[in-house]
Amino acid sequence: MANNADEFRIRLAKSTGLTDSAIRAAWPEWWSEAADASPSAQAELRFSLARNLGLDPVTVLDDQFPKFIWDDSAxxxxxxxxxxxxxxxxxxxxxxxxxxxxxxxxxxxxxxxxxxxxxxxxxxxxxxxxxxxxxxxxxxxxxxxxxxxxxxxxxxxxxxxxxxxxxxxxxxxxxxxxxxxxxxxxxxxxxxxxxxxxxxxxxxxxxxxxxxxxxxxxxxxxxxxxxxxxxxxxxxxxxQIEKQGQGRSARDLAKQVLAAGPEMRIEPGTMALCYGFATGEWPTAQGALGHIYDNAxxxxxxxxxxxxxxxxxxxxxxxxxxxxxxxxxxxx
Ligand SMILES: [Zn+2]
Known part of the structure; x- marks a missing residue:
């Protein structure tokens, strides 16, 4: 095979747009510098990457440009x-x-x-x-x-x-x-x-x-x-949450949903987000989450x-x- 693994890695990234971290995750564990000289190891490396990343195996061989298996069903x-x-x-x-x-x-x-x-x-x-x-x-x-x-x-x-x-x-x-x-x-x-x-x-x-x-x-x-x-x-x-009374602080909202949530069998954080959705008061809803959960x-x-x-x-x-x-x- 004409190209070594490093060249292939560059061609793969260029041709597919895949991130370095995705290619690294798919790179087989057994690969070593020594394997670079072996045509069978080179082939196995490419098939392994093809399997992990969903590439068309034909396009990973020789000096072709790797492509994904054609699929527009998603x-x-x-x-x-x-x-x-x-x-x-x-x-x-x-x-x-x-x-x-x-x-x-x-x-x-x-x-x-x-x-x-x-x-x-x-x-x-x-x-x-x-x-x-x-x-x-x-x-x-x-x-x-x-x-x-x-x-x-x-x-x-x-x-x-x-x-x-x-x-x-x-x-x-x-x-x-x-x-x-x-x-x-x-x-x-x-x-x-x-x-x-x-x-x-x-x-x-x-x-x-x-x-x-x-x-x-x-x-x-x-x-x-x-x-x-x-x-x-x-x-x-x-x-939907109906807002009663005027605006409230994040701490007050947290207190209210911590009391009402379990009673209505709704997770309090979910209830705070429903409040944000209903009122558009997102900073209050987000702030309440900080009081609802013990740690982030x-x-x-x-x-x-x-x-x-x-x-x-x-x-x-x-x-x-x-x-x-x-x-x-x-x-x-
Ligand atoms: Zn959806």
Missing amino acids: KYKSFKGDDERDKPAITAFGKSVTRMLVKSVAQARPLVGMPASQLRQSILRNNQYVGLIELLATLWAVGVPVLHLRVFPLPAKRMSAMATSFQDRHAILLAKDSTYPAAIAFNVAHEIGHIACGHVTAGSALIDMDHDGVPQEQDGEELEADKYALELLTGDPEF IPAWEVVNKIAMQQMDWTKLSDESTHFLKAVMGAPA
Whole structure:
């Protein structure tokens, strides 16, 4: 083979737009300088990268320009970017992670067709309310893995979350992070909504891009997933907080939702965010979160700690284990 691994790495980045961290995560552990001289090791390196990153194996050989396996089946919501350059990288990466992830847990119960009220009831049987931890535990229990991506296929982290499918299985991949669980709980509940409502094409993905709170023109599926999320989290698909009295401080709001939340079986942080949504008083709602939770922990740490514990690593190849651990920011 004419090119050595370093040259190939540069060509791969240039041709696909993949980040250095994504390529590094997919780079096999066994690779060494000594392997560079071996044509069979060079070939194995390229096939390994192709498997991990969803590249067309034919395009990684010789001096071709690596390309993703052609696939435009994924649905993108609020997408702004270069369709031809960005979408193949995100879709391929998401599908590849999903294919490995679903092997690590058996499916106990499919979520497709599951009404929000039924899922909420089953969670409330053993919990006070439906918060992030309760959602994560439920997803792993039914066999829908959920992971927070610490490695992104493209330089700008423009993704919020995605619901993905491999064969008859589903997974949820989170991209946006928060120091408080409530915002991420809503994202997770929204993605559950996409899966349960049958929005995710079999073997493909639905990607919610991050629109930074700027209202988007929402399609029917987005509205349906939002209603599903709201019903799952609060019991009412149209849940709205009515503001009584004049403005309140963040501390007062925290006090009120800490009292009313458990009573209504709504996680207090979720209730504070509902207040922000209803009133537009986001600084108050955000400030309240600081009083509601004892300490601020990045949600990704919580999500991936649970994933590490729930995954059956013995079901994964060394190659997949190495790649997934890198993608989830876990020590190798
Ligand atoms: Zn969505």
